[in-house]
Amino acid sequence: MVYNLRVQSAPQPQLSTEQKHYLSLWQEAVRLAEGTKHDPSDIYHALCNLELTPEEQLDGGFIRAGRA
C-alpha cells in the first residue's frame, strides 16, 4: 500500500474537532513509521485502539463479534 504521506501545501478544509483529532493520530503514525519498516496504517489503528476501553478493545478483536 502506498500512502500520500506528506501533502503539506494542500488547502485545509474546515475540520471538526473529531476530524482534527484523528488526523493528528494519522500524522503521528506517519512520523513514527518514518525510517522504519512499519506500515503507518498499522500504527494509526494501534493508536486509535489505545484510546478504547479494554472492553472495546476486546470486542474489536473478535472475529465472531456478538457471539457472547
Added chain:
Amino acid sequence: MAGSSEPVGLSPTERAFLRALQSQGVPFMLVGIAAARLQGAPVVTEYIDLWFGEGSQQGITAAAKEVGVVYIPGGIAMNPPTFGGRDVRLDQVLSMSGLASFDEELANTTVREVNGIPLRILNLDRIIESKRAANRDKDRAVLPALEAALVALRSRERTP
C-alpha cells in the same frame, strides 16, 4: 467510539470463570492475540489464550465446575486441555515458545481491568518474542501489525 453499541468485552461466563480462577488462587495470565489486542494491536482472533502456572490443573477444574464452564483436561483422548461452551472463547496455552518460565514471565506482565476484573496481561514485547520464536505461518503473518502496535504503545508510554 461514536455510534457504537455498549461494549461487551468478556462474556458473562468468561467473567465468572476468571473470577472463580482468582478465588481458587490459580495463577494465570492472558497471552497471545487477545492480550496483544488489549495493548492496542490491530489484530483479530477467536480465542482468549490463558497461560497457567504449574500445578493449576485442580484449580482450573474446580473453577470450571463452579461456574458451569465445560473443561476437558488434557490427555483423555490425546487432546490438549480444552474449554467449551457457547459463550466461552478460552484456550489453555501449555507453553510459550521463546519465553522463560511462567513464574519468570510474571515480571513481564501488566494488570489491566477488563469488565471490572483485574487481569494479568503478558506485555506486548514478550508476545512478539513468542510469535517470532514459534515462527509458524500464522505467527509470521501477524508480526508486522504487532510490531507496529509496539511502536504506538511505546509512543503513548512516553507521552500519555
